[in-house]
Amino acid sequence: MEILRHVVVLVHLTGFAILFGAWVVEAVGQRRVTRLMTWGMLVAAVAGLALAAPWGIDYPLNYTKLGVKLVVLLAIGALLGIGTARQRKTGSVPPAMFWLVGILTFLNAALAVLWR
Numbered sequence: 001m002e003i004l005r006h007v008v009v010l011v012h013l014t015g016f017a018i019l020f021g022a023w024v025v026e027a028v029g030q031r032r033v034t035r036l037m038t039w040g041m042l043v044a045a046v047a048g049l050a051l052a053a054p055w056g057i058d059y060p061l062n063y064t065k066l067g068v069k070l071v072v073l074l075a076i077g078a079l080l081g082i083g084t085a086r087q088r089k090t091g092s093v094p095p096a097m098f099w100l101v102g103i104l105t106f107l108n109a110a111l112a113v114l115w116r
């Protein structure tokens with residue numbers, strides 16, 4: 001069980017890497033939202049929700065932190081959804097929406113690592 005949990009953590013981190021990596025590429029490039037960002041977010045979300053249940057560990061989970069992370073993730077999802085639709089319609093995504101995707105993704109990683 002413990003090893004399986006570690007594998008799910010690895011999948012969760014891979015989702016984060018895809019989302020944040022795709023965003024960094026665009027931050028120094030065209031500043032567009034991409035399908036890779038949405039895929040990374042979905043991978044991080046599914047693995048994160050699996051990790052939010054207390055299996056394979058012998059310490060309590062910080063549910064306040066997990067609740068905050070879930071709200072931040074939903075905000076990223078909304079930004080990517082609305083941003084993708086806007087981009088399809090107008091050809092570009094509002095800069096505030098683009099930057100917020102990266103800032104909120106970084107915030108969730110910071111919450112995961114710094115809030116114990």
Ligand code: HEM
Binds near residue numbers: 005047057076105112
């Ligand atoms: C874009 C959104 C997210 C990002 C960038 C993110 C990032 C991270 C990172 C970097 C870690 C590793 C931290 C460490 O092991 O010290 C982590 C762990 C974790 N995340 Fe997330 N996360 C996200 C969303 C979520 C969501 C929505 C949930 C569940 C509600 C969640 C639940 C967890 C749990 C339970 C762990 C600890 C795994 C363990 O050590 O057993 N994450 N997350």
